[in-house]
Amino acid sequence: MTRSTWRLAGAAMILALTGLFSAAQADTTLTYVGASGQYQVYITAEAVRIDGDGDSWQLYRADDPAIVSVTPSEQTYTRLDKNAAGEIRHQMDALRARIENRLQKLPKDQRPAARAAMVAKIPGLSGKSRSVGIDRTGATDQVNGIACxxxxxxxxxxxxxxxCVASADALGLSKDSFATVRSMFALLQDMLEGTGLEGIGLPYRDLSGMPVRFVDSVSGERRSLAAISHADIPDSRFAIPDGYIEQKPEKLTTQ
Known part of the structure; x- marks a missing residue:
């Protein structure tokens, strides 16, 4: 092989490695569709943004772990971080006390049925942790050509x-991007621990990838992955617009 051929081979190798590196670090946009509308999840190594079918969208940043709910129509945002579990626990305790005070005003023979009705209506009201886990069925499927x-x-x-859960590799998520997704999952689960609301969440830490199809057991609604894009996502997508006002989370009520 001549020296010039070696140079060409070396250049080709550099281009190939550069291409592989760029692909591994690519941003990812997942688009889901369901009966209630379209959802988009924007993922980079630094942040995750989730847009639902309504006005609000949610933001998670790896450098400032919190779930931020942004409402453009009101130009406001609400921030929940690792301390949220303590606040939610406090609010749940206060809510239980208010409801128990109401129940004590009922005739004694009516209290058990009324208490059961309230527990059925409000998740976590009983104060008992409700386990949530997963059963790996062993079955596999494909959603929009993605194995899951x-x-x-x-x-x-x-x-x-x-x-139906697809691996990070199947979705083209880089290692750093998936690490950010996993840290968001962990925060979501941490925020519910000890509140009595654990049972309404998902076992985020047990997921080895991203759901590409979700079927609600109550409504039967199915939400499935419809498209994947690895086009660059501008940083502005993950920025809260100037002038937006932070609001405290709404307090839990029986309404």
């Missing part, structure tokens, strides 16, 4: 929602 594993969510020992 069928997962059964188990709440309080009973089958609930179903998901």
């Amino acid at each position: 594993n069928v997962i059964q969510i188990v709440r309080g020992g009973q089958p609930a929602d179903k998901m």
